Amino acid sequence: MIYDLLIENITKNRAVSIAEAEKFCSFFSAKTISKREFLLKQGEFCKFEAFVTEGCFRVFSLDKKGNENTLYFAAKDWWLMDIDSFMNHKPSDLNIQALEDSKILIISQEDKTTLYNELPIAEKFFRIMFQKSIVAWQRRVVRNNSLTAKERYYYFTTRYPEIVLKLTDRQMASYLGITHEFLSKIKKQDKIQ
Amino acid sequence: MIYDLLIENITKNRAVSIAEAEKFCSFFSAKTISKREFLLKQGEFCKFEAFVTEGCFRVFSLDKKGNENTLYFAAKDWWLMDIDSFMNHKPSDLNIQALEDSKILIISQEDKTTLYNELPIAEKFFRIMFQKSIVAWQRRVVRNNSLTAKERYYYFTTRYPEIVLKLTDRQMASYLGITHEFLSKIKKQDKIQ
């Protein structure tokens, strides 16, 4: 069933009844996205939140110098959203693009409000999910400040080997915060030793 | 009243009744922390969350090379916690130290659970607070990757001028992700022009 993965995601480590899980899922509908297609473009209003059931996405922004900055990749079992645009009803700074043919479960802004109102456990679920997310972002900041590019490259490739397979070097470099030329040099060094 | 600032913080932009706000506050007790005192040390279990009503704190970790990495500063009206240690009941990676004589409102781990159970609006309040926090962390990652040290210095000093006054250069440098020597050189360059 298309909701299996989402049900597992929301019930994992939490006391959620079958009825609650089913109600939760009823707010989401399935959607297919082709490779290279954009789910969201900078400047648009983000009026959805989504859960990835198949494929992979890249979330990135463009800075003033025109460089791409990859915030994160979202493969199966990850959530996709622009919290800022969604929460504050403002144009998005982010682009969300499919790296391969993908499938998501999507909820609209209005339905998300209804979900919170009708299913109190949803507040707890997302509250905990956001807490975990903050921990991950804090660790990312510390890694970016305290590790060299080479160390960050090792961390990323050993931590997310399945995602690495789906990326070009340019996409990975924009996540690591280095140029793709320098990433190429890191990889070369690596092979020699 | 000592709860005034907390009440303003939780009611701002949200429909919270006076009764709810008062109940919320009843879980918190006032505490005084002296300059240089640690509210939490790396290795300890973080069994509290706190709201700063006076003074300023620094939250930092030590990496393998022995360098301090400042995650954030928390002045009046900010929340202080180690989400990871608190949520996952594990030893903390973080140090929380008062930069000056300070006052906080503090809630214990048990009371936080009770608060969530007895006051459903608390789930919504913290869910929204955490969402805002994620947006801030995402922006920090983008700034760290796309701005030079000098640009980050400008951003920080113009965005948080009151906090800057309370910091040594070393503390600011550890937040910006540079050495204090280099910060000193940035400041010198700055004066000349």
Next chain:
DNA sequence: AAAAATTGTTGAACAAGTTCAACACGATTA
């Protein structure tokens, strides 16, 4: 008030990462 410790400054040598340009390769597209 003296001693000790921490802080900020500066310089010189160095390391990490960028920029730009050139080229080879593979994948789309016409």
Next chain:
DNA sequence: TAATCGTGTTGAACTTGTTCAACAATTTTT
């Protein structure tokens, strides 16, 4: 099939930021 475009690689020159050491100025402790 040819043409085009994006990708990965490499080198040389350059910029940004680090490291280490020395010193002066403050702050803290005794």
